[in-house]
Amino acid sequence: MQSRRLFLKRAGLSTATLLFAEKILADPYRPLMPLFSGIDPVRIRGAVRSHGKGVPNVAISDGLSVVKTGSDGTFDLHSVSTRDFVFMTIPPGYAIAQNPTGTARFYQPIEPRTNGDATALFDIAQLPHSDTMHAFFQLADPQTLDEADVSRFRRETVPDVYAMARQLADRSLFGVACGDIMFDRLQYFPEYEQGVKEMSIPFFQVLGNHDVERQARTDEASSATFRRHFGPTYYSFNRGEIHYVVLDDIFWFGSYIGYLDQPQLDWLRADLAHVERGKTVVVFMHIPAYCEEYKRSGKKSPDNAEVITNRELLYRLLEPFRSYILSGHMHESEYLKDGGVEIHVNGAVCGAWWTANICGDGTPNGYSVYQVNGSGLTWQYKTTGKPIDHQMTIHPVGADPRHPDEFIANIWGADSRWTVLWYEDGLKKGLMDRRLGRDPEAVRLFEGPNLPKRHTWVDPSPTDHLFYAKPGPAAKEITLEARDGEGRVFTGKLG
Template sequence: MTDRPLERVAKLMAARGLCSRREAERLIDAGCVLVDGAPVVAQGAKAAADADIRISDAGQHLLGGRATVLLHKPVGIVSTQPEPGQTPAWTLLRAASRRGPADAARERQVLADPQTQNAFEMDRFHAETVPALRRTVGELGDVPLFGVGCGDIMYDDLALYPEYERGVRATGVPFFSVVGNHDLDQDGRTDEASTRTFASRFGPTYYSFDRGEVHYVVLDDVFWHGAGYIGYLPATQLAWLAADLAHVERGRTVVVLLHIPLASSRPARTGERAGAISEMVTNRAALYRLLEPYRAHVLAGHTHEHEHLFEGGVHEHVHGTVCGAWWSGDRCWDGTPNGFGVYEVRGSELRWRYQATGRDAAARMDLHAPGAEPTAPGDLIANVWDWDPSWTVTWGEDGTRRGLMSRRRGLDPRCVAEQRGPDRPPRRAWVEPVPTDHLFHAPVSPDAREVTVEATDRWGATHRATWRRPS
């Protein structure tokens, strides 16, 4: 009898670089895998982490045969006989592109809604967002990275696509792209016709790929019906996803990237009876069923606010946006600063933070002085953007700990000052602040000189901010 921890043989083989996990499963089916000298006879078989695992001669022969590579080639790469000046697709298949077990530690950045409508906004993207991305890349150091544009790359003017591409190229990081409702050819009469320009630049609108131990799926949940759009996943896409996930081991981490959130808490926050069908995915239950066997995270944008949702067995991350409230200022209408998500992958575990553009990587909140909220004039208010129910938020004044802050639904005070009213904000007067659930109140003593707020996240890290009363 052994007390050594056991893991799936296929996973151990992939971790040791013997072959991919899918290749290991095929070899097990063929009876070509030996563990401590004995053949493995069933999928799901487990072995100790230090077990002797070998591939039989017959298995080596199977691996040594011809390989089929599925390649989503970038625009400008040709799969036919190249003409002078053209780059053939086979040049992308080189040893430097191969990833092994060390690739399990990987970071990525998620850009939700850059949504540039004109040269002024594109200039801001290049002057503010691109340097922030490059700074984050530099801070992360020598870690494998990739980025994702999570939809609404444009604001209807698709002629600006090249300028967006120039910006993300400047980061030195490869980017995947998700289609958003403002990325469409709005003269298209069908859903398929609406994505012709997007597809010509970025490739398919739904696909999947593996990085380390995580399976990533990009979906197109913007359904164009010829005169507008709704949040919807067509049956063809769901059937494709079911076939794709049939090859993914149950229990693995699956990350789904799409534009329109599956769900939203905004109806509850604003008192609406039901959310708009353009603001969430109407048939999301079908996706929940497909993701049920996995540790699933869904990453979305679209709503220009930041929240975490837990519905249907998945953790949905709805991101604050690169453009904030449509480039009208420096924050979304829930008070979340313009910014982007940064995700770290440790094996099969995800960790994340929200990076505010132009702010230090440690920033997690904004503090609003007593008097900023007329209904609670004595309260200091903390807007903790990336809060979820696993966090705790405490406060103290003048060196004395006072305990938990009170979470209350409300409007961000700075958003009220900058966005409320018929003439505000500049250039986007239709923007109005929306209620958020990540505001925290502390009843500050009238003579308190200094208040410190501490927000402890789900991983035990504590983030601090301090307000000092003006002299």
């Protein structure tokens, strides 16, 4: 049976778009957007103010150039008529302004007068306390297709995030919807916005491959609806000691590949030129820069729609910094390093497209909670509807027919630093064995040509966050002790 990802990627492809993709992949580092005649210069003058006083040293950009405000908070930015927005990099210590919908407001449309001049004023409020300690929620792939999906998102995810935000109310908070907010039906963006309003914290948005105008045949036209709701598709902001960047890695041509175009890379270079070397930089993008799903599935190389094809250029720009790349797209959990960067592929809010309560690798429907203290990050995956210390599912002996004498623990948040001990009737037995396999519940729910009924293209996916051990025949109680890289201990019990 054709896989879910292959099915979605290739639906609607034409010979022309395939040939265009081949040209891109043949030379992925070649700039694709030459300057066209008829582009007019635009001069944008304005200021960043707080309580009527200018705020100096704030980065201002149109997505091409980056300038900083002077000592009086004013700026003078030379742009061109093809740019839609002017935006600021929110400085540390200032609140994130919000649209009436609750989404972050850090941008303004560029509206030049007949003489080519435009103005932009940004008013920001100073926080009552330091944001050196802050937290954020990463919601990957809400991916609502219809009213039923919207209802689950609003009924399950939204109140869960709101409750989690209240637990962390002593910190400055924000959220990031990390792409595939929609499942092609962009008319539901207002429903998402209403959910953001109910979660009561400002949200930044990342463009996903299902957030584009599918009838568009150019990358530039594909994000029009997204931009109308949320502003630019790439930008940056600061919280405390951390510099955050949102990138648009969806290159759309009737289908899509993971790709960062030259104007965006040039902007990122200019943006990072204002960031002190050695600082922590966190990048949000929808498609992972790199993941190893292809290895787990027995393929020789990753699919060009599941990684960034020109990721080496991104890695090069991030070299001077302590960098993280946070993404979604894969509907599974993975933590790895590539190109000197720590990469987190987060499980999906919708799990397996709202067909159940888990993803194809057994990761529960949920989102990630990151807490920041100074320049350091800690993180946990938050299962929707469960306490945050719920970090494993334990399957009984025989759940995996390939290993009929062993029980399994699926620990979806486990990176290479985790250790998992097991005890039999109170006696310590040692470390569990980490292996590649398939989550038994995912197999039960998704395997077969007629499962799941709503989206029969969903399949269980191989994962390497499964831990195995063989208990004795007389064992009555099995307990687990999983320790993460921060020393936090999570326990579970079988029997």
